[in-house]
Amino acid sequence: MDFRKSDLKTEHKKLEKIREIHIESTYFDLEKTLYCGQAFRWRKAGDVFYAPIDHSVVVARKTAVTSTIQTNKTESYIFEIYGDDFTKEQLITYFDLNRDYASILEEISGIDEHLKAAVLYGKGIRIMRQGLVEMLITFILSSNNNIPKISMTVEALCEKFGDALGVYNGEVLYSFPTIAQLSDASLEDLNVKAIGYRAKSLYATVQLLLNSQLDLNEPFRLSHHTSVEWLKQFHGVGNKVANCILLFAYGDYEAFPVDTWVKRMLNELYGVEKKHEAFVESYFTKFPGIAQQYLFYYIRKG
DNA sequence: TTTCAGGTGGTGC
């Protein structure tokens, strides 16, 4: 019999609370932000959301909602930080809370009626700023795949190659593995749950990062179009995946990922049957990435 | 049992 897993669980030191961060913000809805398709590791237990970020465990809950006369909500949240420290400044960067969404959404709403409805429906969504390696690998695993299965594979990868951070809500949480932690893995080793043929892409990507001088910070210095081409040198990264990585890791708001849902939406709402990318580039000229995320949420959930 | 799912890369024209 194999007791290893439960033994390990009891061995994990109790997560120590480092700090509490209070966030008050308009145009910030945590649940929508976490579950609009950009994040894969956040879990919900009751009214609490939690996830590993770097080597911290972050636990969040909403504490209050106050409305002004103009129906503008201000939401209050408490974030508890366990394990490694994670500062308020880091949290604000992670959820991009310093950006003026009021004016951005107003601009986007002005484009047409569809966007106006999408913005109204998705109000509170923020484009997160997540880790470069985490987004690169996660979106390589996302191709021809669905969210539950992507999460499954990501967690399996973290459990096998990441660091155990501690137990929360009865489960061990693991950090996302670094390239160094994946460096010794053979193709066989990378064959974790539900990964399938994507293991080859992951293996090739890890090897390329190890054996080249490629610096994942490069897209910060390049134009949007050059960044897309730069990211496509990694196996398993095509236009859609490159745009997701640029939007969710690099904060490149020119990125506009076009997947099967967005294609369907472009067809149904705008009559675009092909050359989607050309249409997108000429039509969504104001914060394309944010417009895309609101439209995506609108058609998926609305 | 079959089909489909938040694409990509290889092939053929």
Place this chain on the structure above:
DNA sequence: GCACCACCTGAA
């Protein structure tokens, strides 16, 4: 350039 199609796997 552009249109096909194989591809791992879990869920319905």
